[in-house]
Amino acid sequence: MSEQPRVEIYTKEDCPYCEKAKDLFDSKDVEYETYNVTGDDDLFEEMVERADGRKTAPEVFIDDELIGGWDDTSALDETGELDEKLGIADDTEDGEVLEHRKLIIAGTGIAGLTAAIYAGRSNNEPLVIEGDEPGGQLTLTTDVANYPGFPEGISGPELVNNMKEQATQFGAELENGIIESVDSDQRPFRVELTNGDVYTADAVIAASGASARTLGIPGEDELMGYGLSTCATCDGAFFRGEDMLVVGGGDAAMEEATFLTKFADTVYIAHRRDEFRAEDYWVDRVEEKVEEGEIEIMKNTEVIELHGSQEEGVDHVTLVENDQGHPTDRLDDPETEEFDFDVGAVFFAIGHTPNTDYLEGTGVEMDADGYLKTKGGDGGGQTETHVPGIFGAGDVVDYHYQQAVTAAGMGSKAALDADEYLEDLERADSSIEEVEPAAADD
Numbered sequence: 001m002s003e004q005p006r007v008e009i010y011t012k013e014d015c016p017y018c019e020k021a022k023d024l025f026d027s028k029d030v031e032y033e034t035y036n037v038t039g040d041d042d043l044f045e046e047m048v049e050r051a052d053g054r055k056t057a058p059e060v061f062i063d064d065e066l067i068g069g070w071d072d073t074s075a076l077d078e079t080g081e082l083d084e085k086l087g088i089a090d091d092t093e094d095g096e097v098l099e100h101r102k103l104i105i106a107g108t109g110i111a112g113l114t115a116a117i118y119a120g121r122s123n124n125e126p127l128v129i130e131g132d133e134p135g136g137q138l139t140l141t142t143d144v145a146n147y148p149g150f151p152e153g154i155s156g157p158e159l160v161n162n163m164k165e166q167a168t169q170f171g172a173e174l175e176n177g178i179i180e181s182v183d184s185d186q187r188p189f190r191v192e193l194t195n196g197d198v199y200t201a202d203a204v205i206a207a208s209g210a211s212a213r214t215l216g217i218p219g220e221d222e223l224m225g226y227g228l229s230t231c232a233t234c235d236g237a238f239f240r241g242e243d244m245l246v247v248g249g250g251d252a253a254m255e256e257a258t259f260l261t262k263f264a265d266t267v268y269i270a271h272r273r274d275e276f277r278a279e280d281y282w283v284d285r286v287e288e289k290v291e292e293g294e295i296e297i298m299k300n301t302e303v304i305e306l307h308g309s310q311e312e313g314v315d316h317v318t319l320v321e322n323d324q325g326h327p328t329d330r331l332d333d334p335e336t337e338e339f340d341f342d343v344g345a346v347f348f349a350i351g352h353t354p355n356t357d358y359l360e361g362t363g364v365e366m367d368a369d370g371y372l373k374t375k376g377g378d379g380g381g382q383t384e385t386h387v388p389g390i391f392g393a394g395d396v397v398d399y400h401y402q403q404a405v406t407a408a409g410m411g412s413k414a415a416l417d418a419d420e421y422l423e424d425l426e427r428a429d430s431s432i433e434e435v436e437p438a439a440a441d442d
């Protein structure tokens, strides 16, 4: 065996980010030990102590050094420092092109993986860059009940893993990393990763999804991972018996609040208006839990500050309430009531921001929120952006439907559009080759 440093990962059951951490080390062929803290109080205490008080899984250690949770580990991977710590950093010169690919796909959510399956089958040998959140949003969902073909439902991570297997079977190559920039001033495109790797590509499919939003309020940075979370399925079980607060009024907030009733004393939902955005299906399920006394709803209410410490977790929050809704816009209104509220954990479920920073400067058009604009409409080319050769699919384009099945549909369209583009490109290249020798004969 090589002298690989010792990698240890504390995990728990139903923990998508634990799976992501394991996938990351698997993709690097690095061996690791896992300790499952679920149901083992001593092991849980050991993890909390070694992780400087953090009560969230995973917690990763390399040679006894605390690396942290998934965010910390992937951030270190982004800069290439993780590979250095693991002793597997490559020695390519900075800026040197590693490889040319016909097609690079950004993202391994449902859209990116479906594009990879189709592109693999079209012999476009796609390189799929996993991105900030490998597997995408579905890896945070325990039960996907509406994906066609699975009458009993399927877990999000299992669906994603099946798709990864299917994509690699057809020749797609998956690589851990985050795209930092795409240079569209040159053809092929120059694609740079945050870890310094550089590729060129004839076409790019942007399927980089959207990431969980936060509020930007005091206490947020300090308490993220210490009682504040954007993933109820990941962290809910750590706060068993506590009162918990879910912020938001969409499907995600309703689903998370319902899920958290398994662990919480009482789940509170704070929503900034008096009407939920969520589908009736979810609102009805929440109403059932309200009747059972497990959920309480606080409408026209927003959080303005989180209180607590990294040692003790979240202690309480400051809320504001105004019957007219959006109380943070009415802080000067005498009708706005401000009060402290005791909770042991807070979960933000306030939507997502599209991951499109790496396309700034390419000429690809985006809306005010950063979602990519594609041609859409009828007929072929629906996933084309305004830059020929760059295509968009999934939540990075679709701010409205945002369903796994619609993302899959767009992913397949993007791969078919890219295939047509690549074939045109090949035809144009071969006709230039045919003309050139003829000109030389003259």
Ligand code: NDP
Residues within 6 Å of the ligand: 215, 247, 248, 249, 250, 251, 252, 253, 255, 272, 273, 276, 277, 302, 349, 350, 351, 352, 400, 401, 402, 403
């Ligand atoms: P949504 O955008 O649908 O909802 C976000 C919620 O957060 C809204 O209620 C919004 O309030 C609130 N919000 C946004 N910003 C703030 C803020 N700054 N302060 C306070 N509240 C804020 O996002 P979701 O993540 O819930 O859902 C995204 C998509 O995923 C949807 O299409 C949904 O259908 C789908 N989904 C489906 C699920 C399922 O069926 N199993 C589960 C989860 C998601 P307001 O309403 O006032 O704008």
